Every structure is written in structure tokens, then in C-alpha cells.
Amino acid sequence: MNTKKVIVIVSGGMDSATLLYKVITDGLEPYAVSFNYGQRHVKELDYAKTFCSSLGIDHKVVDLSAILPLIQGSSLTSSDIEVPHGHYAADNMKSTVVPNRNMIMLSIAVGYAVSIGAGTVYFGAQSGDNSQYRDCRPEFLDRMDRVTSIANEVLVHIEAPFIHMSKTDTVKLGLKLGIKYAGAWSCYEGKERPCLRCGACSERAVAFRDNQVADPLLTPEEWKEALQIVEGVV
Amino acid sequence: MNTKKVIVIVSGGMDSATLLYKVITDGLEPYAVSFNYGQRHVKELDYAKTFCSSLGIDHKVVDLSAILPLIQGSSLTSSDIEVPHGHYAADNMKSTVVPNRNMIMLSIAVGYAVSIGAGTVYFGAQSGDNSQYRDCRPEFLDRMDRVTSIANEVLVHIEAPFIHMSKTDTVKLGLKLGIKYAGAWSCYEGKERPCLRCGACSERAVAFRDNQVADPLLTPEEWKEALQIVEGVV
Numbered sequence: 297m298n299t300k301k302v303i304v305i306v307s308g309g310m311d312s313a314t315l316l317y318k319v320i321t322d323g324l325e326p327y328a329v330s331f332n333y334g335q336r337h338v339k340e341l342d343y344a345k346t347f348c349s350s351l352g353i354d355h356k357v358v359d360l361s362a363i364l365p366l367i368q369g370s371s372l373t374s375s376d377i378e379v380p381h382g383h384y385a386a387d388n389m390k391s392t393v394v395p396n397r398n399m400i401m402l403s404i405a406v407g408y409a410v411s412i413g414a415g416t417v418y419f420g421a422q423s424g425d426n427s428q429y430r431d432c433r434p435e436f437l438d439r440m441d442r443v444t445s446i447a448n449e450v451l452v453h454i455e456a457p458f459i460h461m462s463k464t465d466t467v468k469l470g471l472k473l474g475i476k477y478a479g480a481w482s483c484y485e486g487k488e489r490p491c492l493r494c495g496a497c498s499e500r501a502v503a504f505r506d507n508q509v510a511d512p513l514l515t516p517e518e519w520k521e522a523l524q525i526v527e528g529v530v
Numbered sequence: 531m532n533t534k535k536v537i538v539i540v541s542g543g544m545d546s547a548t549l550l551y552k553v554i555t556d557g558l559e560p561y562a563v564s565f566n567y568g569q570r571h572v573k574e575l576d577y578a579k580t581f582c583s584s585l586g587i588d589h590k591v592v593d594l595s596a597i598l599p600l601i602q603g604s605s606l607t608s609s610d611i612e613v614p615h616g617h618y619a620a621d622n623m624k625s626t627v628v629p630n631r632n633m634i635m636l637s638i639a640v641g642y643a644v645s646i647g648a649g650t651v652y653f654g655a656q657s658g659d660n661s662q663y664r665d666c667r668p669e670f671l672d673r674m675d676r677v678t679s680i681a682n683e684v685l686v687h688i689e690a691p692f693i694h695m696s697k698t699d700t701v702k703l704g705l706k707l708g709i710k711y712a713g714a715w716s717c718y719e720g721k722e723r724p725c726l727r728c729g730a731c732s733e734r735a736v737a738f739r740d741n742q743v744a745d746p747l748l749t750p751e752e753w754k755e756a757l758q759i760v761e762g763v764v
Contacts, residue, residue: 407633
């Protein structure tokens with residue numbers, strides 16, 4: 297088995313972009329996989345595609361639309377539930393949870409790993425995800441790794457190297473690695489421009505602010521507004 | 531939460547048919563789900579459909595064809611790999627393993643459970659599956675249950691009540707419950723009639739033989755031939 301082969305789950309956002317750079321820097325050979333699970337912000341997949349292509353990485357997009365009727369109830373996938381505005385750790389962000397989403401994505405990625413002889417599935421969850429998303433917590437990923445390690449004839453592990461890092465730390469690492477974050481999409485709304493007000497936008501703004509760097513995806517006016525929003529000025 | 535609601539993964543075969551009867555007998559309210567993962571014996575899904583319909587049970591079929599390109603290498607899903615003949619526990623049966631299949635199916639079923647407020651996902655694995663399929667072993671299902679129990683805002687468990695029973699015992703239970711096993715399909719080949727020679731056919735024949743009942747799916751001639759095959763006469 298070629299143990300340099302690894303699977304990286306890539307959303308099109310900043311954490312998985314950083315993860316992709318990290319595994320390349322570590323000398324591994326990533327195979328990227330993204331999921332269309334009916335997310336409003338499906339445009340993140342275009343960002344994922346362009347990002348992987350710019351790095352010359354094999355990238356698969358898995359269409360999960362067939363399972364959508366079974367996993368309803370999230371504002372990220374239902375047009376009749378509004379995406380909440382506010383701080384990413386606030387209680388109203390619960391509506392953005394998609395039932396069992398990460399277990400579904402990880403299990404498919406593990407099947408892919410077995411199929412191509414990759415030994416690890418990398419997942420970009422970071423500590424800021426923990427408050428709302430149980431399937432981003434260390435104990436979830438630890439238990440996923442424990443079951444994954446005995447599920448197939450070949451050994452596959454799940455690694456989430458950012459699980460104890462904040463988004464600010466992840467961006468710090470990415471900036472050091474030279475990542476162009478203009479190529480990463482976060483906003484849950486998925487409109488023409490970032491809404492600046494959803495949980496994903498607020499977390500992103502905090503991460504750049506705390507790194508004392510303007511978000512390169514935004515215009516100077518948008519960046520100014522994003523800062524005012526997270527500081528509660530507007 | 532209506533704790534009588536449960537999900538049952540139904541293949542169209544004998545174990546899950548028995549499981550469906552069992553949960554109904556136990557006073558639960560089953561929602562059946564089946565998966566089209568590109569199996570040769572996709573006709574099992576017609577059996578699943580007819581079986582559920584005869585019991586008046588809600589039945590969903592999830593089309594996983596979008597993930598097939600990622601989980602290759604099994605004789606059950608690749609037309610260029612032959613289905614092996616012989617005893618179901620023989621070493622050459624390994625080619626019938628589909629990479630991480632059961633974790634994928636279970637994770638989607640858990641998402642479905644969360645979505646409709648069901649507290650348990652029932653899975654029909656029995657002890658005869660253990661030798662070839664790691665994702666049918668007690669330790670796999672135990673670890674799946676452990677991760678499932680913390681993956682979502684609501685508690686969902688995985689139950690595999692036949693995990694320590696042989697197929698003979700499962701059929702014994704089913705016969706006692708009055709199940710018409712002519713409505714359950716097993717053969718991996720998925721042709722017009724059962725091949726009588728694949729692992730699924732051989733295991734089925736042994737289970738009926740040991741219950742001293744003829745397989746009601748087979749003609750008397752086929753049953754006689756099936757017995758001769760498992761006894762090594764032909």
C-alpha cells in the first residue's frame with residue numbers, strides 16, 4: 297500500500313484549504329473529495345474545484361442529492377428555513393446542523409480510501425465548530441476513528457489535525473503557508489457576495505481580524521462592514 | 531420524541547425480513563430503508579419493496595450510484611469481477627466485500643432517524659456474516675453505536691439483535707413468526723433464478739436444511755440441487 301496517499305475532505309472553505317496545504321507540505325499525496333448535500337452555499341464546491349485544480353490535485357465531487365429527502369430539517373439545506381444571523385457560537389446556529397452529515401461524508405471518504413489504498417482520511421474540523429456541531433467534536437472524531445480502524449480489511453484512520461485549534465490559529469498557519477484565501481468560500485447564504493452576517497461569515501471575520509489581516513475575498517468596504525458587524529457596531 | 535419509531539435497514543434478504551417482523555412483533559413502528567449501491571442482485575430491492583408493501587410499512591430506497599465510482603473493487607458491484615462460488619465462509623468470498631458499505635448505509639440511516647425522530651436503527655447482520663465482512667462483526671457494530679450515540683443533538687442507537695445468532699437461528703425465529711421466505715431474495719448473481727452456488731445461496735440452503743424445511747423460493751428440483759451442492763455431492 298502506498299501510504300503517502302491520503303483522502304482530504306474539501307468543502308471549499310478555509311479550514312479544508314489549509315488542511316490541503318498542510319498535507320502537501322507534510323509530503324503526502326492528497327485525493328480531494330467534496331460533497332453536494334444540497335447546501336445553499338453549493339458555490340463553495342466551485343471554490344473547492346478551482347482550489348484543487350490550481351494545486352494539480354485529483355478532486356471528486358459526490359452528489360448526495362439522493363439522500364436529501366431523508367435528512368431534512370436544516371437551514372443549510374431547506375429553502376423554507378432561514379439561515380440565522382449572528383455569532384457562530386450562538387444558540388440559534390443550531391438550525392444549521394445537517395443530520396449526521398459528517399458521519400455520512402466520512403464514511404464515504406473511508407470507502408474511497410479503501411478503494412484506492414489510502415491510509416488516512418483528513419478532516420478539517422477546528423475547535424470553533426465544536427459548540428454547535430457535535431459531529432465536529434474531538435470525542436466524535438475519536439470514536440469515528442475507532443470504528444473506522446476495524447471496519448475494513450485494510451487499516452484506515454481519520455485525522456483531524458485542527459481539532460484543538462481555533463479558526464484564528466488555522467488561518468495563521470495558512471497565511472504562513474502562503475494560502476490565497478480569496479480562493480475559499482465560507483458564507484452559508486451562498487449568494488453573489490458574502491452576507492457578512494451568518495455564523496460562517498462572522499467566524500471568518502474574527503479569524504482575519506485576530507490575525508490583523510484583511511479578508512482577501514472582500515472588498516475594502518465589505519471588510520470594514522464585516523469588522524463593524526463582529527464588533528457589534530452595526 | 532416518539533420512541534416507537536425505528537429505522538430498519540432492509541436488503542430484501544431473509545435476515546432483514548425477519549428483523550422487520552421482529553420489531554413489529556415487539557410493538558415498534560418501523561420505517562424501512564434500502565440502498566441501491568450498484569449491487570448485481572439489485573432485484574433484491576424489488577423483493578424489499580414488495581415485502582414492505584405487504585406489511586404496510588413506509589419504505590425508502592436510496593440511490594447511491596453517485597458514490598459508486600469511489601468504492602470500487604468488489605465482485606458485487608463490478609461486472610468484470612466474477613461472483614465466487616462456494617461456501618459463504620470460504621476465503622474466496624472476500625471479493626464480495628464492498629468498501630465500507632455498512633458504515634455508509636448505517637450513517638445515512640442514522641441521519642434519517644434524526645430527521646424523523648426515530649431512536650434506533652436496526653441492522654440485520656447475523657453471526658454467519660462475521661467471517662468475511664468486518665463491518666458485520668459485533669465489535670464494529672458496537673463501535674458504530676458508540677459514535678452514533680454522540681453524533682447528533684438527539685440520541686440514536688444502533689441495534690443488531692441477530693449479531694450472535696446463526697442464519698439457521700434467524701430462519702428458525704422467522705418461521706415461528708410466520709414469515710413467507712419466498713418473498714426474500716439472497717442470490718448475489720441476481721439472475722432470473724438463484725444460482726444455488728454463490729455464498730449467499732449456500733448459506734441460505736444450509737439455514738433451511740438445518741431447520742428441516744425446504745426453501746419456499748425454490749422449485750422442488752432446485753431445492754434438491756441446492757442440498758446436493760451444500761453437501762458437496764455435486
